[in-house]
Amino acid sequence: MLLENMSYVEVEAYLVEKDTIIIPIGSTEQHSPYGIIGTDFITAEAIAREVGRRLDILVAPTITYGMSQHHMGFKGTVTLSPETMISMVKDIVNSFLEHGFRRIVFINGHGGNIEPVKTAFSQLKYENKKGIFEIISWFLLPEVQEIERDIFEDKNGYHATPSEISITKLLRPDAFKTKPTEKKRITKNKIYFPLSAEEFKKAYPDGRMESAPWLAKEKYGKLIMEEAIRVISRKVRDIQKIKIL
Ligand SMILES: [Zn+2]
Numbered sequence: 001m002l003l004e005n006m007s008y009v010e011v012e013a014y015l016v017e018k019d020t021i022i023i024p025i026g027s028t029e030q031h032s033p034y035g036i037i038g039t040d041f042i043t044a045e046a047i048a049r050e051v052g053r054r055l056d057i058l059v060a061p062t063i064t065y066g067m068s069q070h071h072m073g074f075k076g077t078v079t080l081s082p083e084t085m086i087s088m089v090k091d092i093v094n095s096f097l098e099h100g101f102r103r104i105v106f107i108n109g110h111g112g113n114i115e116p117v118k119t120a121f122s123q124l125k126y127e128n129k130k131g132i133f134e135i136i137s138w139f140l141l142p143e144v145q146e147i148e149r150d151i152f153e154d155k156n157g158y159h160a161t162p163s164e165i166s167i168t169k170l171l172r173p174d175a176f177k178t179k180p181t182e183k184k185r186i187t188k189n190k191i192y193f194p195l196s197a198e199e200f201k202k203a204y205p206d207g208r209m210e211s212a213p214w215l216a217k218e219k220y221g222k223l224i225m226e227e228a229i230r231v232i233s234r235k236v237r238d239i240q241k242i243k244i245l
Contacts, residue, residue, distance in 0.1 A: 001052055003060045011099070014058055019102040020240055022059045023092065024048035025117070025135075026109035027066030030074035032160035032206055034213035036168055036175050037076045039160075040066065043167045043225075044109030047138050050229045051107065055236055060096075063088070067112040070194060073201035082116050089120035093133060102131035102244050105236055109138065109164070132239055138228040139164065147227050151220050155186060157211025159204070165213045166221035173218065181214050 003011070003021070026041025036042070041064040052059035068079040080088065093104050106117055114137060121133040138144060139161070148156045148163045156163055169176050188210055189203050 001056060001058050002049070003058050006058075011058070015100045018057065018240075019100060019131075019244075020057050020236070021096055021101045021104055022048050022052050022057055022236070023063065023104065023106045024059065024109075025063040025066065025106050025113055027068045027112065028064055029066075029068035029071040029077040029079070029110070030160075030207045031165065032208040032211075032213055033180050034208075034216070035160045035165045035179070036172065038064070038172075039164050039168050040109035042109075042171055043164055044107050044138065046167070046171055047109075047225060047228050047232065048107035050225075051233050051236060054229070054233055055240075057236065060092075063092070066110045067116050068110070070112070070197060070200040071207070072197035074207050082119075085113070085116040086120045086123065089117050090123060093120065093124055094129070097129055097131060103239050103242075104131060104133050105239060106135040107138065107232060108135050111137065111139075111158075131244060132242060134239060136232055136235055138232065141228060141231050143231045144224060144228050147224055151223075152212065152215055155212035155215060157186070157209050159209035159211060160207060160213045161211045162213050162215040162220070163224050165216035166218065167225050168221070169216050170218040170221035170225070183212070183214050184208075186210055186212060 024045040026044040028037055030037060031039045041062050045062040049059050065078055065080055067082060067085050068077050071077040072079055096104055117135045152162050191203050
């Protein structure tokens with residue numbers, strides 16, 4: 001059920017029965033020469049929409065920009081400042097709260113979004129807003145990471161991972177006709193975080209973070225996405241059972 005395809009009359013009817021809404025969130029940022037710039041929002045959107053379809057829950061339009069300042073050394077990346085991101089999340093959540101939604105679940109495809117989204121949730125609670133605010137990052141689920149280890153061993157890395165690139169290969173096969181597939185070296189750095197754009201590019205000159213994106217395959221994308229959908233559906237079902245205080 002996609003919010004963008006509904007009328008306000010249909011949203012009113014939905015709110016009589018349910019108070020949950022899913023919001024996919026990702027980023028617009030480089031994913032090495034092997035991956036596509038929309039990776040993080042494309043993966044989050046596909047997973048979120050399938051969870052919504054299976055549980056009959058409303059899915060809001062995808063937030064396609066995130067906090068990606070460390071990738072700004074690479075062309076095509078767009079970043080929000082932490083302040084903008086926090087304000088945006090607050091404004092979106094507040095809008096849904098005003099209409100009577102009480103369980104607001106972000107399904108996230110980008111690590112850099114976690115801190116500002118959680119800060120926005122804390123700010124909303126500081127303002128005494130009622131409800132459950134949750135962010136679920138599909139790539140951090142232990143069940144998903146176990147499959148990634150089985151398939152890619154220690155080569156999944158942290159950015160432009162073969163896991164996320166397998167999912168985008170499945171979802172946007174045409175985009176990969178022009179992307180490289182040759183193997184490169186994986187360098188493991190001892191690194192600190194967060195990093196500025198300049199620091200990131202020094203540590204990770206081609207945009208990968210210890211990953212082997214050339215291992216990506218559509219069939220792996222299917223497996224990983226299915227597991228993420230299964231686990232997140234269970235989590236959202238559990239959220240629906242919690243009593244709002
Ligand atoms: Zn990513």
